[in-house]
Amino acid sequence: DLWREDDTLVCALRDLKRLPECDIKLGDLQFSKTNVILIDVVVFNSRIGLLPQEGRDVWHSTFVKMPNSPESFIVKPGIRSPSQVKRWDLISKQLKALAKKSEVDVERVEKAIMSYNPKYEKQWSFEGLAKFVKCIPKGENDSCALFPKIAALALKLPEHVKKAIPLLQSGQTASITLSQIQIACLLANAFFCTFPHRNTSKPNSEYSSYPTINFSSLFGNWSNRKREKLRAIMHYFRVVTDEKTEPKGLVTFERRHLKQKDIPNWRSCKEKLHKLHVASHGCIETEGTGMLQVDFAASVIGGGVLGTGLVQEEILFLINPELIVSRLFTQKLEDNECLIITGSQQFSCYSGFGDSFEWAGPNEDTLKRDEWRRLQRQIVAIDALNFKHRSEQYHMGKVIRELNKAYCGFKKHGHNEPDIATGKWGCGAFNGDPQLKALVQLMAAAKAKRGLAFFTFMDDKLKCDLEQMYSLLVREEVTVEKLYEHVENYCDEQRSHRGSHVDLFEFIRKTLRPSKSLL
Numbered sequence: 001d002l003w004r005e006d007d008t009l010v011c012a013l014r015d016l017k018r019l020p021e022c023d024i025k026l027g028d029l030q031f032s033k034t035n036v037i038l039i040d041v042v043v044f045n046s047r048i049g050l051l052p053q054e055g056r057d058v059w060h061s062t063f064v065k066m067p068n069s070p071e072s073f074i075v076k077p078g079i080r081s082p083s084q085v086k087r088w089d090l091i092s093k094q095l096k097a098l099a100k101k102s103e104v105d106v107e108r109v110e111k112a113i114m115s116y117n118p119k120y121e122k123q124w125s126f127e128g129l130a131k132f133v134k135c136i137p138k139g140e141n142d143s144c145a146l147f148p149k150i151a152a153l154a155l156k157l158p159e160h161v162k163k164a165i166p167l168l169q170s171g172q173t174a175s176i177t178l179s180q181i182q183i184a185c186l187l188a189n190a191f192f193c194t195f196p197h198r199n200t201s202k203p204n205s206e207y208s209s210y211p212t213i214n215f216s217s218l219f220g221n222w223s224n225r226k227r228e229k230l231r232a233i234m235h236y237f238r239v240v241t242d243e244k245t246e247p248k249g250l251v252t253f254e255r256r257h258l259k260q261k262d263i264p265n266w267r268s269c270k271e272k273l274h275k276l277h278v279a280s281h282g283c284i285e286t287e288g289t290g291m292l293q294v295d296f297a298a299s300v301i302g303g304g305v306l307g308t309g310l311v312q313e314e315i316l317f318l319i320n321p322e323l324i325v326s327r328l329f330t331q332k333l334e335d336n337e338c339l340i341i342t343g344s345q346q347f348s349c350y351s352g353f354g355d356s357f358e359w360a361g362p363n364e365d366t367l368k369r370d371e372w373r374r375l376q377r378q379i380v381a382i383d384a385l386n387f388k389h390r391s392e393q394y395h396m397g398k399v400i401r402e403l404n405k406a407y408c409g410f411k412k413h414g415h416n417e418p419d420i421a422t423g424k425w426g427c428g429a430f431n432g433d434p435q436l437k438a439l440v441q442l443m444a445a446a447k448a449k450r451g452l453a454f455f456t457f458m459d460d461k462l463k464c465d466l467e468q469m470y471s472l473l474v475r476e477e478v479t480v481e482k483l484y485e486h487v488e489n490y491c492d493e494q495r496s497h498r499g500s501h502v503d504l505f506e507f508i509r510k511t512l513r514p515s516k517s518l519l
């Protein structure tokens with residue numbers, strides 16, 4: 001192997017920084033105009049307990065439109081003329097009827113949901129949910145007993161969430177902190193498809209730039225994927241509706257927008273590469289525990305979690321279902337934006353990926369909590385570009401977009417922050433070049449002065465190649481600006497027809513060590 005010269009310069013996993021050791025001092029929980037907190041901060045800070053923050057409903061384009069808003073009505077067709085009913089009156093009547101029972105079947109759930117979503121009578125199907133209830137193994141088959149509990153939880157919305165929930169809109173840096181039980185209550189409402197104005201994402205519709213949140217799409221077409229997704233979701237509700245296991249912490253969702261003035265000029269970045277660890281075994285959420293964990297996101301957060309998608313992001317959202325609530329208030333991410341979620345709980349274990357994904361039982365989350373009672377899990381959602389043709393990515397405009405996106409996610413906001421756990425970001429469903437994406441993430445991490453743990457997900461060749469490329473770059477003291485130049489030259493060559501078909505690493509190696517390439 002021509003590459004192998006000296007020892008590799010990558011570091012060991014234990015040399016990277018993780019959350020418990022970082023010991024970040026948060027001080028009292030504090031709200032501001034851009035840091036909205038849905039629980040009572042005074043009560044929380046005096047450690048008395050967890051109460052919802054008082055507030056009022058705001059029916060406005062910059063807030064989540066709530067199903068219990070006094071301004072939300074449903075038009076019911078009448079014999080003579082249509083009449084208007086308050087949405088929550090109808091919903092609560094239906095859900096109360098369910099909550100009273102010890103068991104209800106899917107038909108009854110369907111009837112309730114359709115009663116306040118009459119427009120979708122012909123479009124929505126509950127075939128998937130019905131088959132799910134039929135096919136699930138005995139010990140786990142408590143769905144019919146869970147439906148009433150989920151209904152009871154959804155009904156508590158007016159008690160649990162009193163303050164209006166702002167939308168995290170594009171262009172903003174802002175956060176929302178709420179309790180896990182508030183999240184559970186919102187998700188119980190999503191399960192029962194109660195959120196108004198959220199059933200269509202047609203262009204020009206009010207929420208066309210938001211993800212869907214009502215769970216209707218999970219209940220339709222049956223497939224093995226649906227079965228496993230529903231197992232994970234039902235397990236979440238099993239835990240949160242049980243007083244003994246109900247979670248008691250907080251979770252923060254923060255949208256970050258990288259301001260123009262903070263966008264690096266990559267052409268003149270003097271930083272040297274920071275630490276790198278590469279592993280072909282293990283994965284971001286396990287071996288990367290305590291690090292800033294990258295969600296290989298879609299710009300519409302959560303991607304296909306409520307539909308058929310089942311790759312890294314969707315799996316992450318299924319095993320940490322609290323992440324799904326981000327879909328309620330997070331507008332589509334722009335190029336220079338990311339979403340950071342702190343404190344979500346991992347409720348389930350899994351095995352497989354895509355079609356082989358399986359729910360593998362409950363997960364006892366043993367992470368410690370921070371001063372704001374958030375589990376020490378930090379996830380950053382960054383969406384790579386989706387390339388139809390691989391050749392599209394070899395343009396500096398595209399490379400810069402990816403550099404800025406990664407940098408927006410990686411940029412530190414305090415002194416003592418953990419390193420980053422990532423991998424083949426943008427290289428599966430989104431068709432990116434793993435070598436290019438690895439260098440892009442290394443450059444962004446160098447600028448952010450953070451180390452990277454890179455999990456190649458069983459790709460042994462990438463592990464070897466990346467270790468050797470990194471070692472060469474470090475040995476040659478290649479700075480970010482220099483690396484940028486190499487990438488630029490590679491892109492030029494890819495586009496001109498003189499280009500040989502070498503890969504990016506080989507190209508850089510030949511440039512840095514021309515004599516060796518002659519061997």
Ligand code: AR6
Pocket residue numbers: 282283284285296297298299302303304309310311312313314384422423424425426427428429430431432455456457
């Ligand atoms: N840890 C480390 N690596 C992983 C893990 C993991 N847990 N899971 C997967 N990989 P992909 P993308 C590797 O396709 O290309 C979703 O629908 C594995 O080798 O999920 O950025 C989103 O909502 C995999 O092939 O990410 C977006 O719409 C590779 O990472 C879209 O997919 C890429 O994973 C994003 O696609």
